[in-house]
Structure formats: C-alpha cells, structure tokens
Amino acid sequence: MSSFTGARSKANANSEMTKANEINLCPVNTSTITSTSPDTSAKNEKKKKSILPKIFGSKRNGRGSDEETLKTSSAEEGDGVTLDLENKIETRRKAFLEAAPIMRKSFSERESSPGIEGLNLSNFERPMITMETELQSFRIFVATWNVGGKSPSYDLNLQDFLLVEGSADIYVLGFQEIVPLSAGNVLVIEDNEPAAKWLALISQALNKPRNEYSDSSDSGTGSKTQSSSKESKSPASLNFFQKPSLKVISKNFRAEGSSLLKACNCPVESPSRERRRMRKFSDPMSKLDPELRGDDTVEELLSIAEIPSSASQSRYSLISTKQMVGIFLTIWTKKELVPHIGHLRADSVGRGIMGCLGNKGCISISMSLHQTSFCFVCSHLASGEKEGDELKRNSDVAEILKGTQFPRICKNPCRRAPEKIVDHDRIIWLGDLNYRVALSYEETRVLLEDNDWDTLLAKDQLNMERDAGRVFNGFKEGRVVFAPTYKYSHNSDSYAGETVKSKKKRRTPAWCDRILWRGNGIEQLSYIRGESRFSDHRPVCAVFSVDVEVRSRNNRFRKGYSYTSPRPEYEDFIPQRHSFYDY
Incomplete structure (x- = not known):
C-alpha cells in the first residue's frame, strides 16, 4: 500500500x-x-x-x-x-x-527632456500642409518733399498732397530738410518737433472721416479749408503745436502690438501661431501713451490730429518712422494690413560733413508684406550744379548701397530676410537726389519757355549717369511729364533767378526730386508733382501697383478620413502654459 x-x-x-x-x-x-x-x-x-x-x-x-x-x-x-x-x-x-x-x-x-515633465513638442511631426502662394495687387503711394527747413503750421492741408480719395494701401512719405541744416542741428541735438508736427498732419489727412472732406479754397497742398481755419483758432491746437514730442506722438499713432512688426513672420505650419499673433494687434488709438494721460494734452492731440475715437473710423496706422537730422521717412498702412507686416528694420547712412554726418545721406526701412520683401530708401544727396558734382552724388549712392546693413532678424533657417538694399524683392528709392541739368542757365531758360522738356531731360544728369551705367543700375523711373521741381522763389511760381539780378542766388531749374524703383511686379500708375508754394521745392508723388505673394493654406487629409471642416491642429488643444508655448 x-x-x-x-x-x-x-x-x-x-x-x-x-x-x-x-x-x-x-x-x-x-x-x-x-x-x-x-x-x-x-x-x-x-x-x-x-x-x-x-x-x-x-x-x-x-x-x-x-x-x-x-x-x-x-x-x-x-x-x-x-x-x-x-x-x-x-x-x-x-x-x-x-x-x-x-x-x-x-x-x-x-529622448526624454529633464526640464519638461510632460509633452515634448519637438518629438511630434506636424500634419502635412501644402503651402501655396498667389499674387495680390496693392497700391502704394510714394511722395518726396524737400521742405526747405520750414516747420509746418497747424492749418497746412495735406489732403490734396496725399490724394486720400485714391485710398492707397500703403503710404510712404519722405521729407528732406525738415529742420534747418545748421551746425546746431547737425552737430549737437536733433530737433524732432517738426517731425512730430508732420506726423500729426499726416494722421489728420489719412484718418479724417471721408464725409468731412471739403474742397480746398485754392489748389495745392498748402491750401486751407474752412474747417481747418476754424480749428486753427482752437487754443488746444495752438498749445499742442508748441510742445509736440515725436516719441510720444509716434507711439500713439502705431497699432497696439506693433513691436511684433519687428519680429520674424516667416510662414509657420501651425495656424494657431498666426491666430495668436493676429490677436495681439488692435486699434492704434485704443491705448494712449501714459505721457498723454492728462486731459489737456489728450484733447490737444485729438484736436490737431483729429484721431478717430473708434476703431471703425481709424483706417491707417503708423508702421515706422525715422529721422536723421533733416531727413525724415514715415510709413503708414491700412489697419487690416498691419498683422501681415513683419521683419521691420531701419538703418541710416550719413554722407554729409566729413562724409559721415547726417545733413546728407539716407534713411532705409525694410519690411515684409505677406511673403514679399520691400525696401524704401529716402535720400538727400550731395548738392551743387558745377561740373563734376554729379560724381559726388554717384559716390553717395554707391556708399549708401554698400553701407546700409539691416540687422539679422529671421529665425527660419530655410529663409533669410534681406540684409542689403538690393536683396529685396521690391525697392523704391525717393528723395532729393540733387541731379541737375547739364546746361547753362540761359540755355535752360530758353528750353523751358518753349516747353521743350525732351531736350532738357536728355541733358538731365540722372538720366545721363544711369544710361552710362554709373549709378542706379537696375533701377527704373517713370516718364517725367512735369516741370522741373527746383528752385522756386519764396511763395511764388517763378524760378529763383527770374526776379533777382544776382547770379549767386540764381539756380538753374532742375528735376532734383525723383522716385525710382527696382524689382519685378511693380507698375507705376502715376508720376506727378504737387503745386504747393510751401518751400523752394515742389513735392513729387507716385502711385504704384505692386504684386505681393500671399500664402494660401490647403489641408491634405489621409485616405479613409472624411471631414467637413478643416482639420484641427494638435497645438489648438494644448493649454497655453509655460514660456515655450509663446512664439
């Protein structure tokens, strides 16, 4: 068992x-x-x-x-x-x-990240999105004006000068000699009060409600309207023009969030980034500078500039402004275009006394609109009508092209924002270029009396130097169909020298004020001069139609998926926390 x-x-x-x-x-x-x-x-x-x-x-x-x-x-x-x-x-x-x-x-x-306990976005591959671009046309108004060192009065009407009824998308306005070119302004302290006054007048002309436009009492940019005459008697307006500040005024004419204009806005695959960027822009006058919190000062500012009180009335925002002694360049755009502007940078090159001071030279502003880069150059070149002076002006242009260097700003390794003037897609050069007519005063006067402008333009130094390939290679200029813009007697339609016997004060009439451009996709629609008697120069204006590459986004879905609405991005579902979510 x-x-x-x-x-x-x-x-x-x-x-x-x-x-x-x-x-x-x-x-x-x-x-x-x-x-x-x-x-x-x-x-x-x-x-x-x-x-x-x-x-x-x-x-x-x-x-x-x-x-x-x-x-x-x-x-x-x-x-x-x-x-x-x-x-x-x-x-x-x-x-x-x-x-x-x-x-x-x-x-x-x-690989795990010791610093972030959670999602590591770098380990995710973004959804496949195809980037396509299409061309859209925008209108750019460009003007140059040598104001002869005169500060504007509060009743100067710029509505005719800016052709506001044409409603351009971008306004590029360049001035020369906004202050007298004295030793104090050149060597000591830069006077920016005239620049502040010009900004106020520009804002008044661009943002004034359309139903308040009135016909000028006489033609020209220096005319007065009845409404402006009444406003000129306002004590607030008078007080404002006695104490303007360029820094304060320009800050309050800009769109809120305008600091983003200086950032890189290269295409990104995530639309949520673009939406967050767009939300940071708002009405330019929704937040006044703390320095303007006083009731009297605010009333003065609103009175002279006629700044609209609501976002719906404000049409244009200040994008950029820069002054170098007497040279002043300012850019304004329609409010809806502000979020699409980026890579905003500025540089200046002095070519005056000792070849480096700012009484002569240029200001350049670089920016991108959607996917197209622009460069606007406002210059005041060497003066003189003696033989050989044109070579100095050629040298100024060469040094400006060589010396202008925009800071590196683009963070996209696949794309690099232009750092030199000639690297941009569209270039517009404006200013008092100071090129004269290579004829004697007597010969020029005879041709002017006969309206023989073709013969005069054949002797125009700028045309001669460009044709010879010595300056402005690759630049174009529209046909000049207006009289020489320099030099006029004070508050007169007569050229200087017609009413004086002294040859020292006599100047041969010339087309000193010019606007040129370079690049594809630019069509000049008009090229005219204004008839203001404000200074010894007549302003010159041009309107361009420019092609801009605008990015369109098409989502491609995988087979087997059927969506009736755009596919959401995974970033849209991530809560906005920590600094690495901000771009």
Missing part, C-alpha cells in the same frame, strides 16, 4: 513538472522539482516577468532595439510561445503608429 502511494506521488510530480515546462518561458531542471508549492509558483512568475525588460528595452537603458531583443530571446528560448508574443507585440505596435500619424518617432528613438 505504501509503495503504491509513493509511486502515485512520483507520477503526480512528473505531471506537474511537465505542465510547468509548458508554461514557463525559461528551462527548468527536473531534478530540482519534487512537488508543487506556493514558493515555486512565485519563482515561476518572476521568471515570466524577466523577459519583459528585454522585449521593451531601449537604447537609453543600454539595451538593443525591440527587434534585436525579440530575435535574441527567440534564439535562446526556441519556444513557440515567445514567437507568438513577438508577433502580437509587433502587430499592435504597427497598428498604433498607423492610427496616430502625428506620433511618428518610435519610443526607442525618443
């Missing part, structure tokens, strides 16, 4: 050993197993789990890839259960990656 019981126990032990070999993933020594116990089951469970680190090992832990680990495990074990487990894991892994196309990188390739 006892022998039968012992044989039966041994048979049960062998049966249990066989079952354990079928279940365990590791080989078992039969000599060590005599019976089944809880301790033995626990050891078997540990052996089962010992294979998991091998299966899910990573390079970070010094182990091989998933495939290598599985192959090694299969070779060592040679067990069908392990191969089946490998196939299941690989199948689920592929199904997971196919179901989530955004998460492309495998777990074994991902």
